[in-house]
Amino acid sequence: MIFDAIMTGFVGVMTPLNLILVAAGTAIGLFVGAMPGLSATMAIALLLPLTFPLPTASGLSLLASLYMGAMYGGSIAAILLRTPGTPAAAATVLDGYPMAQKGLAGKALGVSLVASFIGGLISSIALLTVAPILGQVALQFGPVELFAVAVLGLTIIASLSRGSTILGLLSGSIGVLLAMVGMDNITGTPRFTFGNINLFGGISFIVALIGLFSIPQAIRLIENKAVAERKTVVNSITDKMLPTWLEFRSMLTTIIRSSFIGIFTGIIPGTGGDTACWFGYNEAKRFSKEKDKFGTGHPEGVAAAEAANNAVVGGSLIPTISLGIPGSSSTAVLMGGLMVHGVMPGPTLMTEYADITYTLIWAVMLANFAVLGVGLLLTRMSIHVTRIKDTIMAPLIIVLCVIGSFSINNNIFDVVLMLGFGLLGYAMDRLKIPTAPLVVGLILGNLFNSSLHQSLLISHGSWMIFLTSPISAVLLAVALLSILQDTPVFRWLIRALKAAVGKGNKASGATE
Amino acid sequence: MKKLVPYILFAVAVGVLGIIFYVDTLDMSKAAYQLPRLLIGLVMGLSVLMIIERVILLRKPAPAAAQPGTGDSNPAAPPEQRSLLRIGVFVALLVAYVMTIKPLGYFISTPLFLCAALYFLRATRLLWIVLIAVSFTVFVYLLFVLFLNLPVPMGLME
Numbered sequence: 001m002i003f004d005a006i007m008t009g010f011v012g013v014m015t016p017l018n019l020i021l022v023a024a025g026t027a028i029g030l031f032v033g034a035m036p037g038l039s040a041t042m043a044i045a046l047l048l049p050l051t052f053p054l055p056t057a058s059g060l061s062l063l064a065s066l067y068m069g070a071m072y073g074g075s076i077a078a079i080l081l082r083t084p085g086t087p088a089a090a091a092t093v094l095d096g097y098p099m100a101q102k103g104l105a106g107k108a109l110g111v112s113l114v115a116s117f118i119g120g121l122i123s124s125i126a127l128l129t130v131a132p133i134l135g136q137v138a139l140q141f142g143p144v145e146l147f148a149v150a151v152l153g154l155t156i157i158a159s160l161s162r163g164s165t166i167l168g169l170l171s172g173s174i175g176v177l178l179a180m181v182g183m184d185n186i187t188g189t190p191r192f193t194f195g196n197i198n199l200f201g202g203i204s205f206i207v208a209l210i211g212l213f214s215i216p217q218a219i220r221l222i223e224n225k226a227v228a229e230r231k232t233v234v235n236s237i238t239d240k241m242l243p244t245w246l247e248f249r250s251m252l253t254t255i256i257r258s259s260f261i262g263i264f265t266g267i268i269p270g271t272g273g274d275t276a277c278w279f280g281y282n283e284a285k286r287f288s289k290e291k292d293k294f295g296t297g298h299p300e301g302v303a304a305a306e307a308a309n310n311a312v313v314g315g316s317l318i319p320t321i322s323l324g325i326p327g328s329s330s331t332a333v334l335m336g337g338l339m340v341h342g343v344m345p346g347p348t349l350m351t352e353y354a355d356i357t358y359t360l361i362w363a364v365m366l367a368n369f370a371v372l373g374v375g376l377l378l379t380r381m382s383i384h385v386t387r388i389k390d391t392i393m394a395p396l397i398i399v400l401c402v403i404g405s406f407s408i409n410n411n412i413f414d415v416v417l418m419l420g421f422g423l424l425g426y427a428m429d430r431l432k433i434p435t436a437p438l439v440v441g442l443i444l445g446n447l448f449n450s451s452l453h454q455s456l457l458i459s460h461g462s463w464m465i466f467l468t469s470p471i472s473a474v475l476l477a478v479a480l481l482s483i484l485q486d487t488p489v490f491r492w493l494i495r496a497l498k499a500a501v502g503k504g505n506k507a508s509g510a511t512e
Numbered sequence: 513m514k515k516l517v518p519y520i521l522f523a524v525a526v527g528v529l530g531i532i533f534y535v536d537t538l539d540m541s542k543a544a545y546q547l548p549r550l551l552i553g554l555v556m557g558l559s560v561l562m563i564i565e566r567v568i569l570l571r572k573p574a575p576a577a578a579q580p581g582t583g584d585s586n587p588a589a590p591p592e593q594r595s596l597l598r599i600g601v602f603v604a605l606l607v608a609y610v611m612t613i614k615p616l617g618y619f620i621s622t623p624l625f626l627c628a629a630l631y632f633l634r635a636t637r638l639l640w641i642v643l644i645a646v647s648f649t650v651f652v653y654l655l656f657v658l659f660l661n662l663p664v665p666m667g668l669m670e
Contacts, residue, residue, distance in 0.1 A: 053660045166565050170558040174526065177533070177551040189544040192536050215606075222633055223599050392636065395629035396648055398606055399622055402613060403652055407662035412614045419610050423603070431518055452547055 002132050002354075009358025012057040013366055021058050022363065025065030026370040027378055032066070033073020034382045035393065036083040040070030042217045044333040045209040046397070048340060049404040056341040057359040063337045064360060065367035067330060068120055071273060071310045072371050075112040075302070076382050079105060088273025088309035091281040095294065095301030102297050103239060106380075110241035111299045112306040113375040114248065115255050119307030120368040122259040123266070123314025127321070128361050134322035135350030143454035144465055146346065148475035150444045150451065153325030155479040157269040158437045165483055171428065172437035178203055179445020186453045198413040207405050207414045208421045208442055209336050213329065215422025216429045218397040221390040237380050243299065251303045254284045258307035265308070266315020269327035269440075273309035280308025310371075314364060321349055321357055324447065329436040332443055334360070339443075346447055519566045523559035530556045598633075605629050617667020622649045 012018075025047075032043040044063050051059030074089030079096035092112065099108035141149065154176070158168030181192045182202025193199040243251070258280035265276035284304030285294045294301050316327040317334070324346035326332035338360065343353045350357055405418035425435050459465035467473045484490045530552045537545040537552075609625040616624075626645035635641065656662040 049662065050655070050660055053662065164565060166558060166561045170526075170555065170562055173551055173555045173558060177548065177555055180548045180551065184544050187541055187544040189540050191540065191544060191548060192533055194536070219599060219602065222602055223595070389635055391633040392630065392644065394602070394633070395626050395635075398609070398629070399626065399648065399652060402610060403618070403622075403656060403664055406613070406665060407656060410663045412665065415610050415613070419607065427518075427522065431522055433522075449547055453543065456546075 005350075005354035005358050006128070006132075008355045009360075009362045012355060012359040013061055013362040015057070017055075018058050018061045018363070019366075021054075021062040022065040022366050022370045023374055025062040026069035026367060026374040029066035029069020029071075030073040030076070030371075030374060030378055031382060031385045033070035033085045033089075034076040034385050035388065036077045036081060036085050036386075038393070038397075039086055039213070039217065040067050040074075041330045041333050042213045042397075043070060044330065044337070045206075045213045046400050046404055048206050048209065048333070048336055049407045051337060051340060052408070056356050057363070059341065060334075060337055060356070060360045061363040061366070063334055064363040065370050067313055067334065068310065068364065068367035068371050069374065071120070071313060072113060072116040072306070072375055073382070074273075074309070075116070075306055076109060076379065077386055079108045079112065079302075080383060081386055086273070088277055088312070089305070090274060091277040091305035092302055094281065094305075095296070095298050098295070098297030099299065099302065104297065106237040106239035106241045107243065107299065108297075108302050109237065109375075109379050111243055111247075111251070111302045113241070113372065113379065114243060115251070115258070115303040115307040116310040116375075117368055117372040118255050119259040119262055119309070119311035120313060120371065121365070122256070123263045123311040124361070124365040124368060125314075126263050127314040127317050127364060131318050131322045131361065132350060134318065135347060138323050138347035139351065141347060141471070142469075143451040143458070144469045145471045145475070146447060147451035147455055148466060148469075148472035148479070149323055149325060150447050152475045152479040152482075153269055153319070153323070153327075154437065154440060154444060155482045157327065157440050158434075159482045159485065165485075165487075167431075167433045168437045169483065171433050171435065172441040175438035175441020175443075176445045176448055177441075178208075178438075179442050180449065185446070185450060196413075198411065203417065203442070204408060204414055205336055205339055205442055206408055207418045209333055209439065210401050210405050211418040211421025212425040212435050212439060213333070214397055214401045215419070216426040216435075218394040218401070219426050220429070221394040221397075237383060241376065241379065247299065251300050254287070254300050254304050255307040257283060257287070258304045259311040262308035262311025263315035263318075266312035266327065267318050269319060269325060272316060272328040272330070273312045276308040276312045277305040280304045310368075317361070317364065321361070323347065324349055326440055326443060329439055332436065332439045335443060344446070515570060516563070516566055519563055523563055526559045527556055601632055602629065605632065613665050613667070615667055617669050618653065618664040619649065619669055620667065622652070 028047070029040065029043060032038045033040060043066055047063060047066060051062060054062070070086060071088060074084055074086030075092045075096060077083055077085030078089040078092040079100050082093055082097040084090045084093055096108045096112065099105065138149075154172045155169070158172045159165040179202070181199055183190050183193075183200050190200055261280045261283060262273075262276045265279055266272065281294075281301060281304045284300055285291055288294065288300065290298070316331045320326045320331040320335055324335075326335045338349070338353075338356065341356065343349065343356055401418060401422070402415055405414045406412065408414055428435050428438070455465055456463070465472075466476060533548065534552050537548055605625060605628055609621055612624075613621045623645040626648060627641055630636065630641040630644060631638070636644070653664060656664055
């Protein structure tokens with residue numbers, strides 16, 4: 001049955017329209033990634049409304065390829081401008097820019113391209129093999145376990161997001177609370193609609209995404225005149241892009257190691273390309289016999305960072321697809337793409353919606369080949385994109401936000417709602433409150449609501465049911481641990497434990 | 513204390529929202545209000561904890577600055593460099609755009625917004641501003657309406 005679904009997904013992706021859209025999505029992603037200040041998440045959110053009229057497979061192919069393209073595109077700005085196009089390309093600056101200064105900008109970009117391709121491909125294979133297995137495990141889960149999974153997903157992303165655990169939890173809780181707006185599916189009671197008919201269907205997830213990820217980014221682009229008037233540091237790419245076989249062979253071990261680092265980093269909710277690139281880079285340096293060369297324009301440094309950040313894509317989709325818990329804001333937006341086409345998050349993604357889910361997985365796989373092809377064709381051209389002023393981009397982004405949110409339901413209320421979420425996102429950004437947990441909370445709100453209702457019905461209203469189920473108890477204990485690890489109580493406990501162990505060792509040493 | 517004010521304002525806003533939502537739950541059945549009330553309590557509690565945490569952090573000495581060029585892609589500039597006026601006018605233009613797009617329609621409000629915003633931001637020369645505004649308006653219309661069959665507000669042109 002799984003094999004059938006895998007093949008259906010493959011056939012669903014391999015159509016001429018999809019292949020064109022994958023190429024287009026990769027090109028858009030590459031250009032968006034190349035512009036500092038614009039993120040993959042924003043681009044996916046802005047393109048979401050455009051996928052409405054498209055067939056599901058085509059829409060998902062467009063979004064997945066855009067994500068992959070932006071991951072590689074981030075390295076273009078890092079290498080040419082010394083400013084990472086996306087946070088995931090931050091470590092690429094260390095060796096990429098010195099290579100460009102030596103006149104090896106093309107080589108640096110070529111190494112980045114090949115490493116991104118291999119990292120992305122390995123992570124896609126991991127996604128295709130691990131997600132179905134995890135999905136089978138998740139199918140054994142009832143409402144009690146599902147509630148615990150949702151709690152765990154939210155607490156982990158809250159505790160690992162930028163800022164403190166308290167800020168992350170606050171953001172996530174606001175997200176779940178806002179997801180309560182609208183008609184309650186179980187009781188049929190309208191909640192927090194205040195008589196407004198536009199709110200009866202709940203807050204449109206896509207509208208919230210566009211507002212939260214695009215408006216703050218547009219405002220940030222213009223808020224500082226010094227940043228807005230950025231200059232290109234390297235003006236042209238004159239050398240050959242692709243590395244020679246010998247150069248490639250010397251980097252292969254690093255690329256493969258970084259790919260696995262990226263996959264594992266991606267699987268953990270709340271950590272993404274920005275963590276993986278540093279992890280991959282540091283490990284490459286640790287294992288290298290030429291440690292001194294790192295930071296001076298060493299191709300292996302570029303390869304390590306880029307393989308890791310592209311491998312995050314497949315890794316972060318593993319919990320998203322198998323458990324229905326998005327591990328990052330980008331995968332949350334991709335999940336939004338699934339929801340646009342009527343697919344609800346949860347373990348049923350691998351059964352009821354298997355054809356669509358496998359289509360997404362194959363689209364991610366296919367996008368890697370598109371990154372390689374489009375990257376070779378368009379990287380030299382992307383240097384011109386990096387010259388576009390932020391002050392021009394910001395108003396254009398606003399127009400896309402407004403028209404995109406209007407087109408969802410042909411309703412001006414959605415535009416006002418989008419604006420509200422945009423201003424909320426900007427305020428949260430200024431206060432360093434992470435927005436990713438809010439988005440995840442919005443997605444998981446329905447799952448929270450239905451699984452809690454069903455669990456309490458089973459237990460006749462007793463909350464102890466979450467502790468009597470062993471899986472649920474373990475998941476909730478881990479969730480509690482993820483919250484407590486950032487508190488002074490936990491640090492005090494660890495110190496006390498270490499002291500106790502130390503005393504025990506001394507005592508046993510004295511008696512021997 | 514100055515750094516604490518935005519957090520206090522955010523907490524107050526969250527608190528007000530919580531109270532409004534709580535009042536709304538008074539007419540609901542237990543099954544309908546159970547989770548929302550739990551969340552309201554959680555959100556309000558976490559807002560208080562946020563303030564306490566900020567007070568503790570403000571008392572601690574500031575950590576050393578991060579390495580340049582290795583952090584976020586769009587690093588926050590020092591507060592003195594940020595132009596509140598620049599942000600305020602841009603947001604005001606955005607709000608005006610949202611408010612006028614329905615009555616005036618896409619073809620009037622969009623080029624007007626783009627021209628005003630690009631001119632205010634001194635993005636480029638006036639001729640280029642008009643060219644960018646008109647061509648982008650046409651491009652988005654072609655993409656959304658003609659290519660993807662998605663609606664745009666027509667306003668006066670309806």
